Amino acid sequence: MIKDNLGRKSISILIAIVFVVVQPGSAFARFTAVTGKTAVQINNAAAPTALTPGVSNALQLSVPAASLSLNTSLPILSAPIFAAPKTVNAASAQERRVTTNAKAAPASTGLRFVTDGGNTVGRAAPLPINTNAAVPESVEPASAENTRSPLARLGLALQQRSFTPLFDGSRSARQGRGMGMREAEPEDAGIPLDEQPRQPGETEVARVSWKRVSVPGARASGLRNLFRSRSDDVTQLSGAPQTAAAVESELRRLIDADPARFGGVPSSTLETTISKRIQGRAGLADIVDVEFRQTYHGAVVEGTFLHFTVRIGAAQSNVISETAQLYPNLTVNTDSTLDDAQALESAFERLGRPTGSYNDLQPVGRKVMHIGGHWRYVSVHYSDSKALLAAVDLNTGDAFAWDPKVHAxxxxxxxxxxxxxxxxxxxxxxxxxxxxxxxxxxxxxxxxxxxxxxxxxxxxxxxxxxxxxxxxxxxxxxxxxxxxxxxxxxxxxxxxxxxxxxxxxxxxxxxxxVNAYRHANVVHDWLARNQIEDEIKRSIPIKTNINRDCNAFYTPWSPSLNFFKSSGRCINTAFDTVVYHEYGHFVDDMIGGIANSALSEGWGDIIGMYITGQPVLGEGFLKDRTPNYIRHGENKYQFQSRDEVHKQGQAWMGFGWKLRKALIAKLGDVEGTAVAEALVVPVLFANVRSIPAAIEAVVMRAIGDNGQIEHFEEIRAAAAAHGIVVERPVDGSVGALARQRGFIPWLSTFVGERRI
Ligand SMILES: [Zn+2]
Structure with missing residues (x-):
């Protein structure tokens, strides 16, 4: 898997080199070439990734001085990595695939077909029509006082939902009676439901929506500018209409005079849902609210609205607010192939026909709704006995059911x-x-x-x-x-x-x-805020309280984090910075594989220090010792590419800490922190193969618009603290920008120490 990643990387490097050829002369191009040249020297390492308590490491620290007194009786406690064979990967992939399949059961698809004898059938087959079914004997408009009808209750229940206007049964409610249906199955329990229809996302369907606020009399700056979007001027209604009806009429005239400005939907297809003058009180002006909704061939389109709020003055009436959501390009076949009786039958099949009730389903009306990824011309029915809604696609016969109740x-x-x-x-x-x-x-x-x-x-x-x-x-x-x-x-x-x-x-x-769970999520969320999200989108297994002591580790072949119990020598290792360190190996692994073990050690430490805003990694890890931590951002380790990986890692973590500190001193806490994260964290994606190359990648990230390097002094000083020389690139620079003194480290990484 790592090899694959490296392969891909090589391809992208080749592309980068081609870029140099076609754009000669620019400083950018030259730098890219340098990076490409360096990275071609692939150090393919299956990384040792244990967090090693800093016994021997601490001896390398020159800060604090007390560290020198650390006794070295503890072994280097690097836990063996579970270098499981690749077949494990294959097995787990298979397992995942099985799980995925199991989850892909029809119930979760959100799109349901009418069932026939227990088998799911598509709608290519003719709709199974009960030939004994009679059409409704009579259909009457609902009387206004019939507020206890299921529809009225439904309407009430729906008022708090976003799609209320679309299901408002008060206008077109009809009551079906005496359907003469044959009694069938007993009242069912547990009907699998579809998702409630939702507004289609902007990417799914072409939608016109806007919000405009206009403040009459406001100056062209300040408040008015703040709210200005597509509308340049306050819309003043001609004739200063005073009543709601007059305002509505004038708004319809405006819409037809300039349809494009109002979403391209002619006023003849807009149905009025609100038209109301509200008296101003306490010295406020009167206002009129008018709202329309879109219809399509006479059917209301779910979720549409065009709302105006008009301020009524003595001499003028101004639109002060407009909001809209319209679907001008909507097309759906409304020459339905199903009649009312067939639709009703389909709804019964979907919801089940209750015993002893012939008029359980109440028609709510025909609507255009976006269900299961499509606009559909549907007939909506409400089941009184089950308190569920069913929508039947009048073209396909597909039936959808959901629960419209407003729950506690x-x-x-x-x-x-x-x-x-x-x-x-x-x-x-x-x-x-x-x-x-x-x-x-x-x-x-x-x-x-x-x-x-x-x-x-x-x-x-x-x-x-x-x-x-x-x-x-x-x-x-x-x-x-x-x-x-x-x-x-x-x-x-x-x-x-x-x-x-x-x-x-x-x-x-x-x-x-608790600590392990909490801190794995803390580091996940922190990385997500730093644009690393898809790469770590998995529930990583974390083993806690493993019956060993003084270590923690990450397993690259089958990602997991592992933490040990306490002992007389060390505390339980599942705590903040140790969790961040191990998770750092995980994120490094997920981005092109762990390309350099020393760098990977440094990554976990940088992440730990950046999250906690302090330089101590593994504070208190070692019992009764001074120092009691594992590593420190203020260390003065001088980089040697042949050193043991945890020791080397101190150069990268020390660089990361010192750079952050210098940037905070220069820019303040908030901006300094943000710039440090922006410069350092994305280097994970550079997937470089040595610590100097990582520092070089920071320099590359800092290239400004005209080729200068932002914060170069801070970068240079942080690297110099660890014996890494960074040259300021000039136009035409070719060669490594950062190197161990007198030494280009990628040449040496082939002989770097390897541990298992
Ligand atoms: Zn480690």
Whole structure:
């Protein structure tokens, strides 16, 4: 897999070199050539990736001085990497594929076909029509006072939903009666539902939408400019109409006079849904609100609106706000092939025909709705007994069902008691930590995920049992000490809930699990904010409380993070910066493979220091020792490409820390931090093969519009602190920009130390 990635990279390098040929003379082109030349020297390393406590490393640190007193009785505790054979990869891929297939069951497709005798059938076959079915005996308009009808209740329920105007049954409601249908199956339980129709996304369907706000009398600057978009001027209605009807009429005239400005939908196809004058009070002006919705061949198009708010003054009436969402290019066949009886039959098939009820389904009307990725001309029916809606595509016979009720919501928060930053100190620094992106399952078969702050929302009218474990979108704890933590609780609708892993006391095992889950998500979200998201979109297994001590490791062939228990020598290793370090190997691996082991060590450390804003990696890791940490951003290690990888890694992490510090001193905390992240983090994608090459990639990233290098002095000084010389590139520079003193390191990486 790594080889594949390298192969692709070589291809892109070739492309870069071609670019040089066609654009000679530019400084840019020359630099690219240099990078290409360097990277061709591929050091293909399956990386040793254990976090090694800094016993021998610390001896290399000249800061702080006390480190020299560290005794070296501990072995170099590099955990063996589980270099599983590649067949493991294949097996897990197969497993994933099986899982995917299982999930692709028809119920989740959102598009449902009418079933025939239990078999799903497409709609090419003629609609199965019950020949005994009679058409409705009479169809009457709903009386205004019939507010207790299912439709009125439905309308009420729907008022809070975004598509309310489209399902508002009050205008076209009709009641079906006595269908004369044969009684069929008993009332079914558990009808699988389709997703509620939603507004199609902008990329799915050509849509015209806008919001314009105009403030009459505002100066051309300031407020008015702030709101100006497509509209240049306040629209003043001619004749200063005062009544709602007059305003509406004038708006229709304006729309027809300039259709393009109003979405290209002629006013003859706009149905009025709101037309209301509201009295100004407390010295405010009167306003008129007018709203239209789009119709297509007489059928209302779901989700459309064109809304105006008009300020009524004595001498003038001005449009102060317009909002719209229209589909001018919509086409759908409305010469339906199904008649009402056939549509009704199809709806019955979809929802089931209740025993002893002949008029369960109430027609809501014909609409144009966007369902299952298509505009459809549908007949909508409401089931009184089941309180469900069904929409039947009048062209294809496909039937869709969903639950229109406005449910009670319960909001809950998933929390774990663990350690925010710093190493665990028994019983003193345990705090509530949100558990983000975590899976919450309900007893009725739903799966929810908490948001980035640990919140989840549960809809439903009935109490439900929920279960959460330390498993989520981006991390899955697999505890090796006891068992992975799980919480089960009953949620009552409308009552907020708080679920806490590890609710009391201090227990190493549980704190380690919470810490590992929490901090894997913290580093995931931090990387996502730095534009690394798709690459790490998987729930990485994390083994906690492994029965060993003084280390942690990442497994490149089958990605997982692994943390050890405490001992007399070391604390439990599942805590902030150690988790970030191991996750750093993971992200490095996911972007073109771990191309250089030393660099990979540095990556995890940089990520750890950047997230926590402090230079100590693995603080408190070693018990009763001074220093008690693993590595430090202020180290003075001088880069030698033949050194052991963790030792070398100190050059990259030290460079990263010193550059960030210098940029903060120059630009302030916020901007300095942002510039450091912007310069350093994307170097992951350069996938370079040595630490000097990574520093060179930072220089390349800092090239300004006219070829100068931004923040060159800060970059140069941070590199020089570790014995790496960075030359300021000039037009026509050819050759490595950063090198170990007197030495071009990529030549040496072939003989670099390798450990397993
Ligand atoms: Zn490591």
């Amino acid at each position: 919501e319960s909001r809950g928060k998933l929390i774990g008691r663990g350690v925010h930053f710093d190493p665990p100190a028994t019983g003193t620094n345990i705090v509530d930590l949100a558990m983000p992106h975590a899976e919450v399952k309900t007893s009725d078969g739903r799966t929810l995920f908490t948001d980035a702050d640990g919140w989840f929302t549960l809809e439903g009218d009935q109490p439900v049992t929920i279960t959460a474990t330390l498993k989520g979108k981006y991390a899955t704890i697999k505890d090796q000490g006891t068992a992975t933590l799980t919480i089960t609780a009953t949620v009552t609708p409308g009552k907020p809930i708080r679920l806490v892993f590890n609710p009391e006391g201090f227990d190493e095992n549980t704190v380690a699990q």
